[in-house]
Amino acid sequence: xxxxxxxxxxxxxxxxxxxxxxxxxxxxxxxxxxxxxxxxxxxxxxxxxxxxxxxxxxxxxxxxxxxxxxxxxxxxxxxxxxxxxx
Amino acid sequence: xxxxxxxxxxxxxxxxxxxxxxxxxxxxxxxxxxxxxxxxxxxxxxxxxxxxxxxxxxxxxxxxxxxxxxxxxxxxxxxxxxxxxxxxxxxxxxxxxxxxxxxxxxxxxxxxxxxxxxxxxxxxxxxxxxxxxxxxxxxxxxxxxxxxxxxxxxxxxxxxxxxxxxxxxxxxxxxxxxxxxxxxxxxxxxxxxxxxxxxxxxxxxxxxxxxxxxxxxxxxxxxxxxxxxxxxxxxxxxxxxxxxxxxxxxxxxxxxxxxxxxxxxxxxxxxxxxxxxxxxxxxxxxxxxxxxxxxxxxxxxxxxxxxxxxxxxxxxxxxxxxxxxxxxxxxxxxxxxxxxxxxxxxxxxxxxxxxxxxxxxxxxxxxxxxxxxxxxxxxxxxxxxxxxxxxxxxxxxxxxxxxxxxxxxxxxxxxxxxxxxxxxxxxxxxxxxxxxxxxxxxxxxxxxxxxxxxxxx
Numbered sequence: 280x281x282x283x284x285x286x287x288x289x290x291x292x293x294x295x296x297x298x299x300x301x302x303x304x305x306x307x308x309x310x311x312x313x314x315x316x317x318x319x320x321x322x323x324x325x326x327x328x329x330x331x332x333x334x335x336x337x338x339x340x341x342x343x344x345x346x347x348x349x350x351x352x353x354x355x356x357x358x359x360x361x362x363x364x365x
Numbered sequence: 366x367x368x369x370x371x372x373x374x375x376x377x378x379x380x381x382x383x384x385x386x387x388x389x390x391x392x393x394x395x396x397x398x399x400x401x402x403x404x405x406x407x408x409x410x411x412x413x414x415x416x417x418x419x420x421x422x423x424x425x426x427x428x429x430x431x432x433x434x435x436x437x438x439x440x441x442x443x444x445x446x447x448x449x450x451x452x453x454x455x456x457x458x459x460x461x462x463x464x465x466x467x468x469x470x471x472x473x474x475x476x477x478x479x480x481x482x483x484x485x486x487x488x489x490x491x492x493x494x495x496x497x498x499x500x501x502x503x504x505x506x507x508x509x510x511x512x513x514x515x516x517x518x519x520x521x522x523x524x525x526x527x528x529x530x531x532x533x534x535x536x537x538x539x540x541x542x543x544x545x546x547x548x549x550x551x552x553x554x555x556x557x558x559x560x561x562x563x564x565x566x567x568x569x570x571x572x573x574x575x576x577x578x579x580x581x582x583x584x585x586x587x588x589x590x591x592x593x594x595x596x597x598x599x600x601x602x603x604x605x606x607x608x609x610x611x612x613x614x615x616x617x618x619x620x621x622x623x624x625x626x627x628x629x630x631x632x633x634x635x636x637x638x639x640x641x642x643x644x645x646x647x648x649x650x651x652x653x654x655x656x657x658x659x660x661x662x663x664x665x666x667x668x669x670x671x672x673x674x675x676x677x678x679x680x681x682x683x684x685x686x687x688x689x690x691x692x693x694x695x696x697x698x699x700x701x702x703x704x705x706x707x708x709x710x711x712x713x714x715x716x717x718x719x720x721x722x723x724x725x726x727x728x729x730x731x732x733x734x735x736x737x738x739x740x741x742x743x744x745x746x747x748x749x750x751x752x753x754x755x756x757x758x759x760x761x762x763x764x765x766x767x768x769x770x771x772x773x774x775x776x777x778x779x780x781x782x783x784x785x786x787x788x789x790x791x792x793x794x795x796x797x798x799x800x801x802x803x804x805x806x807x808x809x810x811x812x813x814x815x816x817x818x819x820x821x822x
């Protein structure tokens with residue numbers, strides 16, 4: 280008999296989620312989302328911004344290329360598996 | 366301004382404690398990974414040394430990386446940013462320090478018990494009952510501290526990072542209890558197929574409901590600050606948050622597609638695995654649009670650089686994960702080294718990178734000193750990145766060799782000579798990651814204790 284544990288977990292999970300949702304609505308958590316966007320910036324940035332360079336930007340593009348290459352390899356596996364995996 | 370003044374009298378002891386915990390245990394966790402990889406390459410290396418056999422080293426590696434390196438690092442950052450976002454102080458630094466100590470005691474117990482052979486024998490849920498209880502208590506203490514901080518807040522609106530960290534901590538405490546069957550102390554398991562279902566419900570959620578929310582919380586805090594730009598959309602971030610909770614909880618059974626579990630459960634697992642695209646893209650679109658035009662700024666900041674790389678790896682690992690849930694793909698990719706490669710992109714490439722990013726971002730703030738060495742941090746970044754990408758390549762190739770050979774009816778042991786070169790390469794890459802952990806530990810220790818320079822204001 281394992282169902283009672285699953286069912287109690289699901290019930291408790293739903294109940295907690297519902298309570299949190301109602302609390303969030305009541306306390307206006309979903310209002311004024313424009314202001315919420317700025318919350319990480321309201322505190323002073325007391326460390327000066329590091330200097331940027333062209334190399335920093337190129338480094339990021341290289342990472343994107345890396346990710347695209349990985350995705351391409353994954354897509355090749357997907358296609359090969361679908362065509363020859365039967 | 367208030368937060369900045371308060372910041373000067375705060376000790377940040379909890380954040381420092383978790384940060385140091387993460388740095389120290391990263392060394393242990395990566396060493397265990399290196400040792401395990403070496404044993405796969407040279408199985409007789411630890412012959413007749415019972416407590417160092419692969420079957421004991423692997424769970425130590427996994428549990429220490431999960432609970433010793435990644436989770437404390439992300440919590441260290443959280444204990445810094447949660448009070449900042451709520452414009453208050455942490456509820457209790459004393460409770461935080463007690464939690465850090467209890468956490469470390471549990472980690473020592475993890476290593477000793479697993480090396481001695483005390484295990485529940487269930488993947489990702491190996492820890493025995495007394496340690497299960499310690500883990501649950503540690504998460505409960507973290508939750509109490511954070512939720513009381515929320516209660517004492519001056520900022521009425523909870524930023525999405527706060528939602529993520531609170532959810533991650535409490536959901537893990539509960540799913541950990543359920544997945545480890547803590548109401549059965551003797552076995553820590555159910556019997557038969559229900560146990561497999563429960564185990565993978567937990568096994569997948571420990572990544573999706575612990576590492577993912579904590580890493581997302583750090584990312585949502587660090588990226589806007591590094592870019593000095595507001596978040597692209599807070600509404601979208603909340604959509605992603607709730608979608609993650611709804612979708613992720615169902616997908617564990619995609620590990621059991623080739624097992625006689627109920628078909629309806631498999632269908633739910635597959636459909637929700639594909640639906641994971643929704644929370645993943647909600648998160649990534651939000652972060653990448655926030656960072657639009659600021660790529661140079663991100664890579665100029667070492668914390669931002671680690672975190673942003675983690676988001677790219679998240680993109681990759683999530684698409685791969687959805688794809689792997691398709692039965693036709695899984696017939697080739699499951700139960701072999703492909704999955705090991707996938708797990709390394711997720712835990713090291715995504716969560717691990719963001720952990721290091723979070724640590725390096727908050728260190729100057731919690732110590733009020735600049736980082737000891739930007740060069741060493743950059744070196745660590747490249748060692749981790751090259752090691753992780755290398756893992757992905759060699760383990761994917763090894764996995765495809767195994768998967769295709771097995772599908773063609775080949776037996777397991779005849780494939781081993783074919784994948785041996787990849788195991789050798791994997792161990793060499795593991796050495797790079799271990800060295801990076803040593804460099805990181807030195808840099809963090811030096812910043813915390815030996816750095817006499819003051820932060821530039």
